[in-house]
C-alpha cells in the first residue's frame with residue numbers, strides 16, 4: 001500500500017477584492033493577502049497608486065489586478081465585479097476600505113454636499129459593492145470585511161457628523177448581512193480601527209504631527225487583523241472587531 005498522497009491539481013488561489021486598495025490600509029491589506037497566497041484586485045479612483053500597488057505585489061511574487069473605479073458609481077462597480085470574475089472565475093473575500101472624511105465636519109461649519117459625498121462613499125458604496133458581489137460570495141462561502149472605524153463602534157466627538165453617522169450605520173448593515181446570508185455561507189466583519197497613521201489624517205481640521213502618528217496603528221497592524229479574518233475557517237465569523245492603538249482615547 002502506498003502512503004504517498006496522490007498529486008492532484010494545485011488548489012486555486014482565493015481571490016480578494018479590496019476597495020481603497022491603492023493606498024494606506026487597503027494597500028497593506030492587499031500586500032498581506034498576496035503574501036498569504038491570495039490573488040488580489042485593488043480598486044480606487046486614482047489609477048497610479050493602484051498600478052504601483054499591483055506592481056509591488058507582482059515583484060514580490062504575488063498576483064494582483066488594478067481596477068480603477070469610483071465606488072459611488074453603481075455601473076462601474078457592476079463592471080468591475082464582472083471583470084474580477086472574468087479574470088479569476090471566483091471571489092472569496094471583499095475588503096471595503098475606500099473611505100472619506102472632510103475637514104469641515106461640524107454642524108456649524110459643514111458643507112452639505114460634502115456630507116452627501118462622505119455618506120455616499122462610506123455607507124452607500126459598501127452596499128453597492130456587496131450587492132454586486134453577493135452571488136460570487138455565496139458560491140465561495142466568502143467573507144466580507146467592512147473597514148469601518150472606532151467612530152463606528154463608539155461615539156467619537158472629533159470624527160464629524162457625516163463620518164460618524166456613515167460609519168455607525170455600517171454596524172447594522174453588517175449584522176443584517178450576517179443574519180440573512182449565514183444560510184448561504186457568507187460572513188461579514190464590522191472592523192473598527194482606531195487611529196491609523198495614513199494620509200487619511202490629512203483630512204482632519206488639525207492634522208496630527210509625526211509624534212502623534214508614531215503612536216497610532218500602522219496600516220500593517222490593521223492588515224494583519226484583516227488577514228486573520230480572511231483566513232479563518234468557513235464556520236468562523238468575526239461579527240465585530242475593534243482594534244486600536246494603546247494611545248487611543
Ligand SMILES: NC(=O)c1ccc[n+]([C@@H]2O[C@H](COP(=O)([O-])OP(=O)(O)OC[C@H]3O[C@@H](n4cnc5c(N)ncnc54)[C@H](OP(=O)(O)O)[C@@H]3O)[C@@H](O)[C@H]2O)c1
Nearest residue numbers: 020023024025044045046070071097098099195196198200
Ligand atoms: N486613518 C485612520 O485613522 C482611520 C481610522 C479608522 C478607520 N479608517 C478607515 O480606513 C479606511 C482606509 O483609510 P486609510 O486610513 O487607509 O486612508 P487612505 O489611504 O486615504 O485610504 C482611503 C482610500 O479610499 C479610496 N477612495 C476614497 N473615495 C473613493 C471613491 N469614491 N471610490 C473609490 N475609492 C475611493 C482612496 O483612493 P482614491 O482617492 O484613489 O479613490 C484611498 O485609497 C477608510 O474607510 C477610513 O475611513 C481610517
